[in-house]
Amino acid sequence: MSILREGEKLEDLQRNNLKIIQKKDAYRFSTDAVLLAHFVKLSKEDAMVVDLGTGSGILPILLSALYPRAAFVGIEIQEELADMAKRSVELNGLENSVQIIHGDLRRITDYLKPNCADTVVTNPPYIPKDGGLVSPNRSIALAKQEILCSLEDIFYAANRILKGRGSMFMIHRPQRLGDLCCLGRKYDLEPKGMRFVHPKAGREAHMVLIEFVKNSLPGMKVFPPLVVLKENGKYTQEVEEMYYGEKGQ
Amino acid sequence: MSILREGEKLEDLQRNNLKIIQKKDAYRFSTDAVLLAHFVKLSKEDAMVVDLGTGSGILPILLSALYPRAAFVGIEIQEELADMAKRSVELNGLENSVQIIHGDLRRITDYLKPNCADTVVTNPPYIPKDGGLVSPNRSIALAKQEILCSLEDIFYAANRILKGRGSMFMIHRPQRLGDLCCLGRKYDLEPKGMRFVHPKAGREAHMVLIEFVKNSLPGMKVFPPLVVLKENGKYTQEVEEMYYGEKGQ
Numbered sequence: 351m352s353i354l355r356e357g358e359k360l361e362d363l364q365r366n367n368l369k370i371i372q373k374k375d376a377y378r379f380s381t382d383a384v385l386l387a388h389f390v391k392l393s394k395e396d397a398m399v400v401d402l403g404t405g406s407g408i409l410p411i412l413l414s415a416l417y418p419r420a421a422f423v424g425i426e427i428q429e430e431l432a433d434m435a436k437r438s439v440e441l442n443g444l445e446n447s448v449q450i451i452h453g454d455l456r457r458i459t460d461y462l463k464p465n466c467a468d469t470v471v472t473n474p475p476y477i478p479k480d481g482g483l484v485s486p487n488r489s490i491a492l493a494k495q496e497i498l499c500s501l502e503d504i505f506y507a508a509n510r511i512l513k514g515r516g517s518m519f520m521i522h523r524p525q526r527l528g529d530l531c532c533l534g535r536k537y538d539l540e541p542k543g544m545r546f547v548h549p550k551a552g553r554e555a556h557m558v559l560i561e562f563v564k565n566s567l568p569g570m571k572v573f574p575p576l577v578v579l580k581e582n583g584k585y586t587q588e589v590e591e592m593y594y595g596e597k598g599q
Numbered sequence: 600m601s602i603l604r605e606g607e608k609l610e611d612l613q614r615n616n617l618k619i620i621q622k623k624d625a626y627r628f629s630t631d632a633v634l635l636a637h638f639v640k641l642s643k644e645d646a647m648v649v650d651l652g653t654g655s656g657i658l659p660i661l662l663s664a665l666y667p668r669a670a671f672v673g674i675e676i677q678e679e680l681a682d683m684a685k686r687s688v689e690l691n692g693l694e695n696s697v698q699i700i701h702g703d704l705r706r707i708t709d710y711l712k713p714n715c716a717d718t719v720v721t722n723p724p725y726i727p728k729d730g731g732l733v734s735p736n737r738s739i740a741l742a743k744q745e746i747l748c749s750l751e752d753i754f755y756a757a758n759r760i761l762k763g764r765g766s767m768f769m770i771h772r773p774q775r776l777g778d779l780c781c782l783g784r785k786y787d788l789e790p791k792g793m794r795f796v797h798p799k800a801g802r803e804a805h806m807v808l809i810e811f812v813k814n815s816l817p818g819m820k821v822f823p824p825l826v827v828l829k830e831n832g833k834y835t836q837e838v839e840e841m842y843y844g845e846k847g848q
Contacts, residue, residue: 524821528790531780541777546795546821555821572773572795572804575824 353437360441364594366415371438372406373430373489381578381589382473382557385547386521387412388592389559390471393517395419397468402455402507403427405493407435409471410448422448423462425455427498428489455499458507470508470518474501476526501529505537509564512539518562521547524555540566545573550581602686613843615664620687621655622679622738630827630838631722631806634796635770636661637841638808639720642766644668646717651704651756652676654742656684658720659697671697672711674704676747677738704748707756719757719767723750725775750778754786758813761788767811770796773804789815794822799830 354360354371361370387409392399396419401409404424414422426432432452439448453461477495485491492498501522508518518539522530524546534541539562547557555575577586585593603609603620610619636658641648645668650658653673663671675681681701688697702710726744734740741747750771757767767788771779773795783790788811795804804824826835834842 525818527793527819527821528780528784528817531777532784535777535781544776546824548823552823554823558821568777569774570776572776572807574797574801574803575795 353441355434358434363412363415365412368411368415368442369438370406370408370411371434371441373434382521383408383412384592385557385559385576385578385589386471386473386519387416389521389545389561390416390469390519391517391561392417392420392469393515394468396421398466399423399469399471400425400462400467400511402458402470402472402504403474403493403499404435404450405431405473407438407448407450409473410450411438411442411444413471414442414444414447418447420447423451423467424448425451425453425458425461427452427454428492431489431493455507456503458510462511464510465513467511468513468516470512470516472504472508472518472520474504474520474522475499476523501526502533502536505533505539508539508562509537512564514565516564517542518564520560520562521557522560524558527558530558530560534562539564540568541570542566543571543573545576547576547578549577550579551577602690604683607683612661612664614661617660617664617691618687619655619657619660620683620690622683631770632657632661633841634806634808634825634827634838635720635722635768636665638770638794638810639665639718639768640766640810641666641669642717642764645670647715648672648718648720649674649711649716649760651707651719651721651753652723652742652748653684653699654680654722656687656697656699658722659699660687660691660693662720663691663693663696667696669696672700672716673697674700674702674707674710676701676703677741680738680742704756705752707759711760713759714762716760717762717765719761719765721753721757721767721769723753723769723771724748725772750775751782751785754782754788757788757811758786761813763814765813766791767813769809769811770806771809773807776807779807779809783811788813789817790819791815792820792822794825796825796827798826799828800826 399422401424404426410422410424435450451461475496479496542563543561545559546555548555648671650673653675659671659673684699700710724745728745791812792810794808796806
C-alpha cells in the first residue's frame with residue numbers, strides 16, 4: 351500500500367473502521383491511549399481539543415470516533431511521527447476534523463492562539479530526563495523520556511492555550527503524582543479528578559488518569575479504580591468495551 | 600464506674616480487651632482511626648510514635664495493641680479530651696507506653712525535642728476553616744474543622760519532630776489531595792504511598808490513607824483500593840479483620 355513507508359505497518363483500531371499507521375520498531379501507541387480517550391469528557395460536542403505530543407495521532411483519531419463534531423489539533427515534535435500521523439488522518443478521511451502540526455510544544459503559541467482550546471489531552475513521556483535507561487531507539491526515547499519535553503513544559507503549554515475552566519486530561523504514572531499535583535497548582539491547573547489504573551485487582555496502580563481544570567478551586571474526586579486484566583489475563587469487561595464497545599460505533 | 604465523668608461512656612475496642620472512654624455527645628472516634636492504625640507501618644518495633652491531635656487517644660491505644668514495644672505520645676489541644684484520653688490510658692494499664700500531652704501542636708517543640716520521632720500519625724480535622732458548616736458542638740467543631748489547627752500546622756509540626764527518613768501516616772479526604780501533596784513538598788515530607796478507601800466497590804473514594812517520608816525523593820506508590828462495605832452493607836473481610844482480627848491479639 352503506497353501510503354505506508356518502509357518499516358511501517360497498518361493497525362486496525364477495531365472502531366469505526368479506523369486504521370492507524372505505526373512504526374514497527376519505534377514508538378507505538380499502547381493501552382494508555384485507549385484508556386485516556388475513554389477518560390476524556392468534552393464540555394461540549396463541538397469542542398476545540400489539543401493533543402500535546404500526539405505521536406502517531408492515536409488520541410485525536412480515537413477521540414474523533416467518540417466525538418465526531420469536535421475539532422482536534424495534535425502537535426508533535428518528531429517530524430517522522432508527525433508525517434505518519436498526517437497520513438493516518440488522511441487514510442481515515444479525517445482531514446476536516448483533525449489537524450496535525452509538526453512543532454515544539456514549548457513554543458505552543460507559535461502555532462495556536464492563547465486560550466483557544468476547550469480541552470487539552472496528553473499522554474506525555476513518563477520518565478524524567480535523568481531517570482532510568484534511555485532506549486537506544488531515538489524515537490522511542492523521545493516519546494517515553496522527558497528529553498525534548500519536560501512534564502513542566504506540558505503544564506506551561508496547557509496553561510497558555512486552555513480557556514478558563516477548560517480541562518486537561520492526562521495519563522501518567524502514579525509515581526509522579528506529587529509532581530503532577532504541584533505542577534498543576536504552579537500553572538493554575540487544579541487537579542480535580544483521578545482514576546487509578548491497576549493491571550489486575552489487588553495490585554498496585556501502574557497508571558493514573560487525571561483531570562486538571564484551569565482557574566478552579568481545590569477539590570479532588572477519586573473515581574472507582576479501573577482494572578485492566580482479569581485473573582485469567584484477559585481484558586476486564588470495561589476495558590474490552592473500550593476497545594471494541596458500542597460507544598461511537 | 601468512677602473513671603467515667605458525666606456524659607461519658609465506655610466502649611469496648613474488641614481487641615486485647617482494650618476499652619476507650621468517649622463522650623456521648625461530642626467527638627467520637629470513627630472507622631477512620633481503625634483504618635489508619637492498620638495502614639501504619641513502624642520502621643522498628645520500639646519506635647517513638649507521635650499522634651498529632653490524638654482526641655480520645657484512640658490511635659495510640661489501638662497502635663499499642665499492634666506494636667506493644669513502641670512508645671507513643673499523643674498531643675491534644677482540647678483539655679477535656681486530653682483528660683479523657685489520659686484516663687483511657689490508665690484504664691488500659693498503658694501508662695508505660697502511652698503518654699498524653701495537653702498542648703498545642705503549633706508549638707510542638709515546647710513539649711517534644713526536634714527530630715525525636717520515628718513516626719508521626721494523624722487523623723486531622725478534615726474541613727477547612729471556611730468550608731462547610733461548623734458543628735454547633737464546640738468539641739466536634741474543633742475535631743472536625745481547621746479552627747485551632749490547619750492542615751499546614753500539621754505538616755509544620757511533623758517536619759519539626761520527625762527524624763530524617765521518618766514517616767508520617769495520615770488519613771484525610773481525597774478532596775484535599777492537591778493540598779496534601781503540595782504542603783508535603785513545602786515541609787520536606789514527600790508523599791510516597793497512598794491507599795484510597797471506597798465506601799463500597801464502584802463508588803468514589805471517601806478517604807485516603809497517605810504516607811509521607813521526610814527528606815525523601817519523589818516516587819509515589821498507589822496500593823490496591825480498600826473497600827469498607829460489601830453490597831449487603833456489612834464490613835468486607837479486610838475491614839472485619841481490622842476490627843476483630845488476629846493481628847495483635
